[in-house]
Amino acid sequence: MKNYNLTHLKELEAESIYILREVAAQFQKPAILFSGGKDSICVTHLARKAFHPAKIPFPLVHIDTGHNFPETMEFRDNLVSELGAKLIVGSVQKSIDDGRAAEEKGKNASRNAIQTVTLLDTIEEHGFDACIGGARRDEEKARAKERFFSHRDEFGQWDPKNQRPELWNIFNGKQNFGEHFRVFPLSNWTEMDVWQYIMAENIEIPSLYFAHQRDVIWRNNTWLPVSDFIQIEETEEIINKKLRFRTLGDITITGGDESDADTLAKIVEEVAAARNTERGNRADDKRSETAMEDRKKEGYF
Amino acid sequence: MEGYLDMELLRFTTAGSVDDGKSTLIGRLLYDSKSIFEDQLDQVRQTSERRGATEVDLALLTDGLKDEREQGITIDVAYRYFATPKRKFIIADTPGHIQYTRNMVTGASTANVALILIDARKGVIEQTCRHSIIASLLQIPHIIVCINKMDLVDYQQEKFDQIKNDFENFASKLDVKDVQFIPISALKGDNVVNRSDNMNWYEGSTLLYTLENIHIGSDHNHIDCRFPVQTVIRPQTDEHHDYRGYAGRIAGGVFKSGDEITVLPSGFTSKIKSIDIFEGSVIEAFAPMSVTITLEDDIDISRGDMIVRTNNQPESKQDIEVMLCWLNNKGPQPRSKYTIRHTTADAKAMIKEIRYKLDINSLHRNEIDKNISANDICRAQIRTTRPLFVDSYRKNRNTGSIILVDEGTNETVAAGMII
Numbered sequence: 001m002k003n004y005n006l007t008h009l010k011e012l013e014a015e016s017i018y019i020l021r022e023v024a025a026q027f028q029k030p031a032i033l034f035s036g037g038k039d040s041i042c043v044t045h046l047a048r049k050a051f052h053p054a055k056i057p058f059p060l061v062h063i064d065t066g067h068n069f070p071e072t073m074e075f076r077d078n079l080v081s082e083l084g085a086k087l088i089v090g091s092v093q094k095s096i097d098d099g100r101a102a103e104e105k106g107k108n109a110s111r112n113a114i115q116t117v118t119l120l121d122t123i124e125e126h127g128f129d130a131c132i133g134g135a136r137r138d139e140e141k142a143r144a145k146e147r148f149f150s151h152r153d154e155f156g157q158w159d160p161k162n163q164r165p166e167l168w169n170i171f172n173g174k175q176n177f178g179e180h181f182r183v184f185p186l187s188n189w190t191e192m193d194v195w196q197y198i199m200a201e202n203i204e205i206p207s208l209y210f211a212h213q214r215d216v217i218w219r220n221n222t223w224l225p226v227s228d229f230i231q232i233e234e235t236e237e238i239i240n241k242k243l244r245f246r247t248l249g250d251i252t253i254t255g256g257d258e259s260d261a262d263t264l265a266k267i268v269e270e271v272a273a274a275r276n277t278e279r280g281n282r283a284d285d286k287r288s289e290t291a292m293e294d295r296k297k298e299g300y301f
Numbered sequence: 302m303e304g305y306l307d308m309e310l311l312r313f314t315t316a317g318s319v320d321d322g323k324s325t326l327i328g329r330l331l332y333d334s335k336s337i338f339e340d341q342l343d344q345v346r347q348t349s350e351r352r353g354a355t356e357v358d359l360a361l362l363t364d365g366l367k368d369e370r371e372q373g374i375t376i377d378v379a380y381r382y383f384a385t386p387k388r389k390f391i392i393a394d395t396p397g398h399i400q401y402t403r404n405m406v407t408g409a410s411t412a413n414v415a416l417i418l419i420d421a422r423k424g425v426i427e428q429t430c431r432h433s434i435i436a437s438l439l440q441i442p443h444i445i446v447c448i449n450k451m452d453l454v455d456y457q458q459e460k461f462d463q464i465k466n467d468f469e470n471f472a473s474k475l476d477v478k479d480v481q482f483i484p485i486s487a488l489k490g491d492n493v494v495n496r497s498d499n500m501n502w503y504e505g506s507t508l509l510y511t512l513e514n515i516h517i518g519s520d521h522n523h524i525d526c527r528f529p530v531q532t533v534i535r536p537q538t539d540e541h542h543d544y545r546g547y548a549g550r551i552a553g554g555v556f557k558s559g560d561e562i563t564v565l566p567s568g569f570t571s572k573i574k575s576i577d578i579f580e581g582s583v584i585e586a587f588a589p590m591s592v593t594i595t596l597e598d599d600i601d602i603s604r605g606d607m608i609v610r611t612n613n614q615p616e617s618k619q620d621i622e623v624m625l626c627w628l629n630n631k632g633p634q635p636r637s638k639y640t641i642r643h644t645t646a647d648a649k650a651m652i653k654e655i656r657y658k659l660d661i662n663s664l665h666r667n668e669i670d671k672n673i674s675a676n677d678i679c680r681a682q683i684r685t686t687r688p689l690f691v692d693s694y695r696k697n698r699n700t701g702s703i704i705l706v707d708e709g710t711n712e713t714v715a716a717g718m719i720i
Contacts, residue, residue: 004523006557006585008310008389017591018550019532024646025604049579050591054536106655136384145377163377165403165628166412167716168702169550170642188391190382258520 009197014252016043016185017050018169019148023055023130023183026052026173029087030130030183033119033301034060036072037248038173038205039134041079042194043185044202047132048083058132065111066093067229067250075206090122100287107231108220110252114298120156130173130181133301134250139278142293142297148187154178156299182301191246191278193269199264211244211262222255246278311517314441314506316405317397317431321418322449326487327381327394330509333494334383353693378408387513397428400698402676405432405630406716407691409439410702413517417446421454421484425467427662433468434661437475438624438678438718441696442520444480446510446638452486456499474664476695479515483508501506509525526554526562527615528608529644529700535591542638546577546593547602552644553692554610555587556594561611564692570611571598587697605646608689615700617688623703623717624659624694625652625673625681631707631714639705639714641685648684650705656680683717694718 006014007200016051022041023030032047047056060080080087095101100121101114123131137144144271147163149171164172173181187192198205216223217236224230224281229252244267261267292300310338316368317323374484393408395401404449409415412573415436419429436444446468454460461484472480484503491497492510506514560573573584577593586592595607602608609615633652641650657666659678673679682705694701705715 003518004520004521005589006590008308011310011589014550014589015373018531021548021550021591022645025532032338050548052577052579052593053538053541054534092456138379141690144379144381161378161459164713165407165716166713167407167704168698169411170644170704170705172700172706172711174640174706176711188382190384190389193389242657 007168009193009206010201010253011190012189012193013046013049013197015188016046019183020047020132022149022171022173023132026171027130027181029126029128030058030132030271031061031126031128032056032058032132033134034062034087035134035248035266035301036068036076036206037134038194038198038209039136039186041134041203041205042189042197043132043134044079044083045067045201046124046185056083056085060086061088061090061109061126061128062120062129063090063115063122064092065115065250066091067111067227067252069206069208069225069248071206071208071250071252074249075204079204086124088126090118093116094118095121110250112250112253113295113300116156116295116298119301122297123156124240124251128180130183130184134186135184135301136186136189136191136194137184141290142290142296146184146187148184149173150182150184151297152157152180152182156180158182158296158299160293160297192268192271195264195268199268206248208245208248209267211242211259211266213240213242214256215239216241216243216256220255224255227251246274304446308384308386309386309517310391311414311512311515312391312412312444313416313512314391314393314395314405314408314436315393315416315418316408316435317418318426320644321397321420321428322487323394323397323418326416326418326449326485326493327392327458329364329487329490329493330390331381331383333490334385334509348651349461349676361381362479364703368588372581385509385513389514395638396431397432399431399661400676402435402606402678403432403626405435405627406439406628409435409441410698410716411544412439412441413520414443414445414512414515415441417444418525419446419448419464419468421448421450421464424464424561425471429468430471430663432662433472433475433477435665437477438699440476440718442479442517444477445508446480446482447487447508447564448482449487451484451491451497451500452489456484456491456497458500458502461503465550481505481511481512492495494541496596496597520700522553523555523587523615525615525692525697525700526556526610527552527644527697527700528556528594528694530602530606530608531645532606533602544595545599545610546595548591549608549645550591551586551588553588553697554613555585556592556610558582562596562608563611563614565607565614565617566688567601567606569598569600571596571600573597605644607644607646609690615690615692618691619685620653621683621685621687621689621691621717623681623683624720625678625679625717626681627673627675629707629712629714630675631678632672633715640708641683641702641703641705643689643691644690644700648689652681652685653684654682656682680720681717691719693720 161208215226393410655671
């Protein structure tokens with residue numbers, strides 16, 4: 001008898017492709033939320049595989065805080081033109097200028113929280129009924145409770161205690177007017193799976209993930225990149241370090257890890273040996289014990 | 302490095318309530334396989350201290366929602382992940398109390414293995430029976446019974462043998478195939494990851510070894526070919542002008558290019574021209590692969606249709622007998638209509654009759670009280686507006702399962718296994 005077994009990566013890939021095809025079939029106007037990070041790059045790669053030889057039937061939506069790593073923006077634009085996909089940018093700066101959102105003040109100010117305003121406005125403006133994200137259940141404890149098809153009410157809010165049960169491979173994307181879904185094809189992937197997959201598939205990712213020299217300051221127990229968007233205090237010293245980023249968020253909140261990993265194989269090795277989670281360096285998660293759950297309820301990614 | 306790319310995926314489910322050691326066991330599996338990160342542990346340590354606990358409460362690792370952490374209970378299904386060089390594991394960690402039956406059913410629906418925990422001091426209790434009945438109803442292929450807290454019964458073999466015997470007596474009434482028993486102490490670590498020196502009388506494997514080696518290759522149906530069409534791929538570009546592919550995930554069997562197929566419900570027949578994936582075409586494809594199939598003939602096929610091998614077809618049914626698990630707080634209303642979802646197809650449906658309610662502690666069939674509310678399991682007859690192409694759940698979990706969606710609220714109100 002022949003061995004009809006899939007490896008774990010092939011099985012995860014098959015599951016994610018199935019989810020992406022369900023989205024295309026069950027929704028009228030789905031979109032991919034694209035941050036330029038490895039997870040949304042992976043989702044986009046899987047979407048390309050799911051609908052081949054046709055184009056990806058979703059636009060890419062980028063919620064632009066204006067506080068970006070320049071490398072991420074360059075990468076985004078290249079990928080969009082390579083895929084022939086449509087890019088929609090929701091601008092947090094515009095939300096601020098229009099008086100829809102108020103900028104945080106002070107040394108640790110970030111635009112992380114107010115992105116939600118721009119995100120929900122963008123969803124409403126374009127009438128998206130499903131937004132596909134790269135969030136994984138292993139990332140964070142509130143995300144561990146997330147469904148593949150996650151329902152959002154007309155205010156864009158998540159009600160974690162009243163989620164639709166998901167059984168087998170049957171997904172229910174039915175919704176009332178004004179509601180939408182967030183869909184997470186990578187739910188069952190771990191950070192390690194994503195890296196192994198990027199390596200196995202040879203997926204291109206922003207250079208920020210590889211070890212490089214960069215000016216940083218030591219703040220809140222992490223190496224924060226020097227940029228136009230942070231205020232550096234007199235007591236803080238700018239140091240040039242060799243590091244890499246394990247996740248990519250806004251340049252104001254994403255801390256780097258000292259690292260020599262400059263190839264995918266070295267990154268996989270480093271992830272295998274890591275003793276801290278990848279979000280350990282994300283200031284946005286550290287604001288309180290339930291920071292992620294609180295933001296998710298409001299409509300965050 | 303190569304090793305990492307060659308692992309299998311195993312999904313298992315656990316169920317349990319506050320003090321039966323489930324969280325400790327999961328904590329130990331995660332900790333001993335180095336899947337808990339230091340910052341997670343630090344956070345849990347701080348929270349435990351703030352609440353005045355003397356030891357680190359590993360349950361805080363699995364309880365993710367604010368309410369769960371405050372009340373110290375698991376409400377929802379939590380998914381946890383860990384890997385060894387052999388396998389990657391997905392744990393569906395569910396609450397064990399009867400009021401959370403629906404969560405246990407949800408966690409069990411995709412599991413290869415059910416981990417059932419028995420407290421060695423208490424033996425087989427109502428909760429053990431409930432978990433086993435759910436595992437049997439959901440047709441989880443393998444059951445591992447962990448007889449836990451052996452340290453509290455002086456690691457006595459007699460205790461283990463007695464509980465094993467009791468469980469086997471009870472399980473003979475159930476439809477379970479593969480049951481293994483392991484004496485463990487999750488707290489002390491006996492037989493979880495490392496072999497215990499305290500129980501030399503036990504000659505079997507440790508829990509982790511069992512999880513790593515249990516044979517899951519035949520858990521998918523590789524006999525009856527079923528391909529529910531998800532969506533039709535038509536690039537309409539110059540390069541692929543005439544391309545028309547049917548995208549889906551193989552729900553059963555092994556499809557080969559050249560196979561004689563029938564499309565349901567139309568009944569049209571054709572041959573498989575190619576089985577395509579992104580990288581090119583493959584000669585054969587099997588469950589649970591996601592592929593795109595092209596046919597020799599131009600036939601009208603759309604989402605919800607099923608491509609099957611002509612010589613092996615599912616049953617076409619409008620009256621379906623199911624074991625239903627009711628998931629919603631509002632029970633079924635007389636004559637109310639639902640949308641039934643089966644693979645990628647849907648139809649309107651009505652519950653024609655509740656045959657009996659099942660007591661999931663005792664398997665007793667209650668034919669008098671047929672009042673169904675959340676967490677009840679019952680046998681029911683469902684009438685659909687058009688035929689569905691079904692297999693029994695026993696034969697195929699993908700083509701033998703359905704959900705009911707309330708037409709008013711759009712909520713998923715029930716899950717069913719076709720008999």
